[in-house]
Amino acid sequence: MSFPWAKEYKPTHPFMQWMDEKLPVPRLVYNAVGSGYPVPRNLNYFWNFGFLALICLTIQIVTGIIMAMHYAANTAVAFDTIEMTVRDVNWGWLMRYAHANGASAFFVVIYVHIFRGFYYGSYKAPREMVWLLGVVIFLLMMATGFLGYVLPWGQMSFWGAKVITGLFSAIPLVGEPLQQWLLGGFAPDNAALNRFFSLHYLLPFVIVGVVVLHIWALHIPGSSNPTGVEVKTESDTVPFYPYFVAKDGWAVGVFAILFSIMLFYFPNALGHPDNYIPANPMSTPAHIVPEWYFWPFYAILRAFTQDFFFIPAKLMGVMAMFGAILVWFFLPWLDKSPVRSGNYRPLYRKFFWFGLIPAMLVLFYCGGAPAAEPYVMISQIAALYYFAHFLIIIPVVSAIEKPLPLPYSISESVLGHDEGAQLRPAHGATEANLA
Amino acid sequence: MADEDGVRRRDFINIAAVSAAGVAGVGVVIPLVSQMSASADVLAASSTEVDISSIKPGQAIKAIFRKQPVFVRNLTPKEIAEANAVDAASLRDPQTLEERTKEGKENWLITMGVCTHLGCVPLGAGEGETKGEFGGYFCPCHGSVYDTAARIRKGPAPKNLEVPAYEFTSDTVVKIG
Numbered sequence: 001m002s003f004p005w006a007k008e009y010k011p012t013h014p015f016m017q018w019m020d021e022k023l024p025v026p027r028l029v030y031n032a033v034g035s036g037y038p039v040p041r042n043l044n045y046f047w048n049f050g051f052l053a054l055i056c057l058t059i060q061i062v063t064g065i066i067m068a069m070h071y072a073a074n075t076a077v078a079f080d081t082i083e084m085t086v087r088d089v090n091w092g093w094l095m096r097y098a099h100a101n102g103a104s105a106f107f108v109v110i111y112v113h114i115f116r117g118f119y120y121g122s123y124k125a126p127r128e129m130v131w132l133l134g135v136v137i138f139l140l141m142m143a144t145g146f147l148g149y150v151l152p153w154g155q156m157s158f159w160g161a162k163v164i165t166g167l168f169s170a171i172p173l174v175g176e177p178l179q180q181w182l183l184g185g186f187a188p189d190n191a192a193l194n195r196f197f198s199l200h201y202l203l204p205f206v207i208v209g210v211v212v213l214h215i216w217a218l219h220i221p222g223s224s225n226p227t228g229v230e231v232k233t234e235s236d237t238v239p240f241y242p243y244f245v246a247k248d249g250w251a252v253g254v255f256a257i258l259f260s261i262m263l264f265y266f267p268n269a270l271g272h273p274d275n276y277i278p279a280n281p282m283s284t285p286a287h288i289v290p291e292w293y294f295w296p297f298y299a300i301l302r303a304f305t306q307d308f309f310f311i312p313a314k315l316m317g318v319m320a321m322f323g324a325i326l327v328w329f330f331l332p333w334l335d336k337s338p339v340r341s342g343n344y345r346p347l348y349r350k351f352f353w354f355g356l357i358p359a360m361l362v363l364f365y366c367g368g369a370p371a372a373e374p375y376v377m378i379s380q381i382a383a384l385y386y387f388a389h390f391l392i393i394i395p396v397v398s399a400i401e402k403p404l405p406l407p408y409s410i411s412e413s414v415l416g417h418d419e420g421a422q423l424r425p426a427h428g429a430t431e432a433n434l435a
Numbered sequence: 436m437a438d439e440d441g442v443r444r445r446d447f448i449n450i451a452a453v454s455a456a457g458v459a460g461v462g463v464v465i466p467l468v469s470q471m472s473a474s475a476d477v478l479a480a481s482s483t484e485v486d487i488s489s490i491k492p493g494q495a496i497k498a499i500f501r502k503q504p505v506f507v508r509n510l511t512p513k514e515i516a517e518a519n520a521v522d523a524a525s526l527r528d529p530q531t532l533e534e535r536t537k538e539g540k541e542n543w544l545i546t547m548g549v550c551t552h553l554g555c556v557p558l559g560a561g562e563g564e565t566k567g568e569f570g571g572y573f574c575p576c577h578g579s580v581y582d583t584a585a586r587i588r589k590g591p592a593p594k595n596l597e598v599p600a601y602e603f604t605s606d607t608v609v610k611i612g
Contacts, residue, residue, distance in 0.1 A: 159555065159576075162553070162554040162555065163553040163554060163555065163576060164553075165554075166552070166553030166554040167553065169553075169554075170593075180472065180473055181468075181471055181472050181473075182471070183473075184471055184472065184473055184474065184477065185473045185477045185502070186473070186477070186501045186502065186503060187501070187502050187503050187549075187554070189477070189502055191473070191474065191477065195471065281502055281503065281504070282497055282499070282504050282548075282556065283556060284555040284556040284557075284558075284574075284575060284576060285575075286558075286575050287575065288555065288575065288576045302577050302578075302591070304591060305578070305590060305591050307527070307593075312593040313591045313593065314552055314553075314591050314592065314593045315593075317591060370575075371575070371576065371577045371578040372578060376578070
């Protein structure tokens with residue numbers, strides 16, 4: 001579906017006409033990311049991050065397939081094959097560091113993309129399905145990132161695998177058998193490494209599938225925009241090609257510069273030195289931390305140190321960590337405000353900038369800090385706020401807030417006026433008696 | 436054509452076919468799921484014999500059992516007294532030192548070196564490692580603290596360090612597993 005004024009694909013070349021009859025892939029592309037897809041004319045730079053995420057996914061798949069050509073998922077040699085890739089394979093260092101830093105870049109981009117959604121209410125009707133699929137992609141990304149970090153079989157790889165599969169042992173009754181089933185043994189070993197490699201290769205393609213659904217679901221109502229006012233007429237939109245393709249291209253350029261700086265000058269800045277020590281099942285590193293993109297959720301996991309009635313602290317922590325993301329699934333229904341954009345929601349905006357963002361940053365910092373005071377207590381307070389934000393503050397704010405007046409249309413917000421602007425029919429009035 | 440009960444031949448075939456497909460589906464899923472469980476070579480009973488003659492009171496060693504560390508610790512009389520001074524009923528996972536050691540060998544504390552929280556190796560068995568505020572073990576991952584009987588005293592771990600099956604084959608040799 002698209003807007004009625006969307007340009008129609010009309011191939012002129014006989015071959016393209018023949019193709020359009022047999023397999024209309026060019027038509028699909030034209031309507032999805034070409035002139036046939038009108039987007040709001042007022043999209044700001046935050047709307048570039050979806051495309052950047054796609055670029056990151058592509059980088060990861062290309063470099064990942066190449067890494068797999070030089071890697072062996074065997075505990076005896078896995079660590080060495082990575083080092084040999086870096087030292088001996090032509091351009092192997094580039095592939096390895098692009099893949100490792102590409103994962104970080106992907107998460108940077110995706111966090112901006114997600115928080116764009118929080119601020120501008122992108123999750124609200126009619127785009128709930130876009131949001132839900134997005135959360136699924138994020139969960140798949142976390143699983144893929146975790147599995148990939150295990151493959152070099154360094155100390156952090158091994159102990160990360162042990163701790164994360166240990167999360168499942170918190171589940172009552174079936175927990176320990178489940179953990180042994182996941183690992184294929186009592187501790188991470190060859191069986192675990194092999195299946196992690198298999199799944200690490202599989203999941204990115206599952207992500208590609210869900211991304212297709214994500215974009216499909218998005219293109220039914222069309223993209224949201226910074227005002228949160230829906231598209232009314234053709235003057236509110238521009239065709240995706242060339243306008244937004246050019247803007248996305250510019251964003252890719254900026255991204256490429258920043259990514260290159262990380263890749264070529266600080267390739268190990270986001271890694272952990274302990275992962276250059278081969279895995280040793282007999283010795284846990286003194287300070288064990290996951291990759292930086294898991295820190296906020298890791299802090300929530302560690303925030304639970306006391307049993308809660310009959311629920312052990314361990315299970316509480318695990319439930320809270322997963323709950324911290326699962327709560328996003330309910331966001332479209334927790335936020336009842338009819339106004340989408342934070343620009344027109346003065347109270348919501350304050351809680352976003354001075355509540356959610358600081359809480360996430362504090363959790364992020366504490367997740368990377370040692371498991372000691374005062375970090376545990378600070379994590380507890382921040383985790384409490386985090387859940388309160390979604391489960392209490394958002395529903396209450398959306399009920400009591402008086403939003404600012406919205407522009408009549410996207411055109412009005414851009415141009416300052418809209419010739420076609422008209423008052424909405426008063427309550428009970430009909431089109432007929434207005435005319 | 437319906438018989439006297441109103442059951443048609445087609446209804447029977449429908450139910451039979453769907454049931455057969457369901458049973459076959461379960462039959463296919465079982466091997467697909469089961470192949471991920473620990474394989475026979477992993478499960479093959481592995482036992483470890485540990486010579487404890489060189490472990491002096493206050494010392495501990497790490498042995499390997501099922502590719503995981505086992506702590507073998509020779510408790511000092513003071514550590515035994517500390518463990519016995521605690522009212523076991525007040526603990527998160529109530530157990531006395533006596534229940535966690537063999538009769539007449541109360542000074543030999545043999546436990547898995549696997550934190551019951553998420554599986555890290557606690558510190559305290561190696562030379563110079565911190566033993567935590569209860570003098571037993573301290574897990575650096577998430578801050579679980581174990582006492583001199585390796586019982587959980589503080590932090591997120593739900594259980595005491597697991598005591599594996601073991602026996603003294605002589606005064607100086609322990610067979611674990």
